[in-house]
Amino acid sequence: MLRWIIFLVIFLILDLYAFQAFKTVSKNNWSHLSYWVISVLVVGNFVFNYYGFNRRDGFSHAHAYAFGFFIAILIPKMVLFLGMFAEDVFRVPLAIYRYFTEGDAAKGNYFAARRQFVSQIALGIAAIPLVSVLYGIYKGKYNFKVLKYTLTFEDLPNAFHGYKITQLSDIHSGSFDDIEKVKYAVNLVNEQQSDVILFTGDMVNNKAEEMHPYMDVFNKLQAKDGKFSVLGNHDYGDYVTWNSEAAKHQNLEDLKIIQKQIGFDLLLNESRFLEKDGERIALVGVENWGTGGFKQEGDLKQAASGIKKEDFKILMSHDPTHWEKVVIDDDYHYHLTLSGHTHGMQFGIEIPGWFKWSPAKWRYKYWAGIYEEMGQYINVNRGFGYLAFPGRVGMWPEITVIELKKGTSIT
Incomplete structure (x- = not known):
């Protein structure tokens, strides 16, 4: 049970970071909701199929597709995480600098807004493994x-x-x-x-x-x-x-x-x-x-x-x-x-x-x-x-x- 809790916490952190890129580019609330619905469904299906996995029953098609779709969203989210984290390498030191130099004048807004072009680039790169993996599942295997x-x-x-x-x-x-x-x-x-x-x-x-x-x-x-x-x-x-x-x-x-x-x-x-x-x-x-x-x-x-x-x-x-x-x-x-x-x-x-x-x-x-x-x-x-x-x-x-x-x- 503990390992699944750790897994979900780590994936949530990854997801929250990845969502930053998505939110920076799109302001549509329905698209934001779609992002989280898809993520919850895919991760939930993965946990449902693998929690308490029984070796006696073996590996089924349901297990395979749960794993496949999980990989399909995991790799793009990892790409987005790296893109957003790289941006934070600059944003965090700048926020610390503003905290000490501007103080109350900044009214707590020490972090600079995320740059849209960085998120766009990250999303563009993340789309490559997403499309590739989905193609691999749909047609590539045959x-x-x-x-x-x-x-x-x-x-x-x-x-x-x-x-x-x-x-x-x-x-x-x-x-x-x-x-x-x-x-x-x-x-x-x-x-x-x-x-x-x-x-x-x-x-x-x-x-x-x-x-x-x-x-x-x-x-x-x-x-x-x-x-x-x-x-x-x-x-x-x-x-x-x-x-x-x-x-x-x-x-x-x-x-x-x-x-x-x-x-x-x-x-x-x-x-x-x-x-x-x-x-x-x-x-x-x-x-x-x-x-x-x-x-x-x-x-x-x-x-x-x-x-x-x-x-x-x-x-x-x-x-x-x-x-x-x-x-x-x-x-x-x-x-x-x-x-x-x-x-x-x-x-x-x-x-x-x-x-x-x-x-x-x-x-x-x-x-x-x-x-x-x-x-x-x-x-x-x-x-x-x-x-x-x-x-x-x-x-x-x-x-x-x-x-x-x-x-x-x-x-």
């Missing part, structure tokens, strides 16, 4: 992008020159609220006509049953050499409370069955071979392995026990910290690793070929796109779905298409 890369390798088997891989990651089916948009994305995947589809984990948020409405949709994914998958940290059901360990275990077994039913060959610390014209490449899949408190079920040595050191290898590992901490230095030399997990934090700014930024970079060294270390590559997929925040801003849902070429450079 703004699927096909990102295409060509990677070249000297030791790629000749038969696999021009081989196309589609990577999907982080479906998080429990978050979806528009099945038609998901169908559109699946059709978009099939339009790529890749040789193989590789899914790198987090099919659900917590429970296998989240996939039930979407099984017929994802069952339509097609690739002539098959569909393969690995588990992500959310697939184990660790983020909700279960009636028993047996129930939790059964949930994971149910998810494994679902993956098989929709045509995925789930790799649990094991490998397969993709064969073409008498040549082959090794496909290795590990269970989740991550740093920072995430589950470490992945066993690279076990997964690679059936392949040879000289084989051309593609590794599927959900968390890119596995590549950073384990894979890069492994003497087997994994030519290409496919990961996801970060979502690019579902928020960022990208100008392809020029600039890429997200708060995710403060947590992960490898957080979105292609990276190369020691002659080995990783692609960190930004994710197909979304989690917690019901939207995406700048970090759009991703379908990755990687074409393998025999050569010496990356394009």
Whole structure:
């Protein structure tokens, strides 16, 4: 209870400061009332959904939208707070000076009026994140992008020159609220006509049953050499409370069955071979392995026990910290690793070929796109779905298409 009181007090202070900018620009009482009504409704809905949150019930769509709309007003109010506070850096010392120099002559009006142009600038800047977040909730979460890369390798088997891989990651089916948009994305995947589809984990948020409405949709994914998958940290059901360990275990077994039913060959610390014209490449899949408190079920040595050191290898590992901490230095030399997990934090700014930024970079060294270390590559997929925040801003849902070429450079 105390933490909620502290939260509300802090937010009220933030709100009162932000309202100063609004009041300086608009003198209309109805607009003032609207400001407070919207603020109370959004914050009230957030508190209603999260006060006494029960992990047994899990994270619902109502929780997601309560959080999303709260973020939509929080960031603009923080911008306004900073603008008004910056102005007070000058207003407060001036008020103190007037208090001591003018005394009673000032009749208690020591503070200079807020300057309208400062409030206008603050409101203009605050409008950018407000519009962006609302767009991200309304459309951005289904703004699927096909990102295409060509990677070249000297030791790629000749038969696999021009081989196309589609990577999907982080479906998080429990978050979806528009099945038609998901169908559109699946059709978009099939339009790529890749040789193989590789899914790198987090099919659900917590429970296998989240996939039930979407099984017929994802069952339509097609690739002539098959569909393969690995588990992500959310697939184990660790983020909700279960009636028993047996129930939790059964949930994971149910998810494994679902993956098989929709045509995925789930790799649990094991490998397969993709064969073409008498040549082959090794496909290795590990269970989740991550740093920072995430589950470490992945066993690279076990997964690679059936392949040879000289084989051309593609590794599927959900968390890119596995590549950073384990894979890069492994003497087997994994030519290409496919990961996801970060979502690019579902928020960022990208100008392809020029600039890429997200708060995710403060947590992960490898957080979105292609990276190369020691002659080995990783692609960190930004994710197909979304989690917690019901939207995406700048970090759009991703379908990755990687074409393998025999050569010496990356394009």
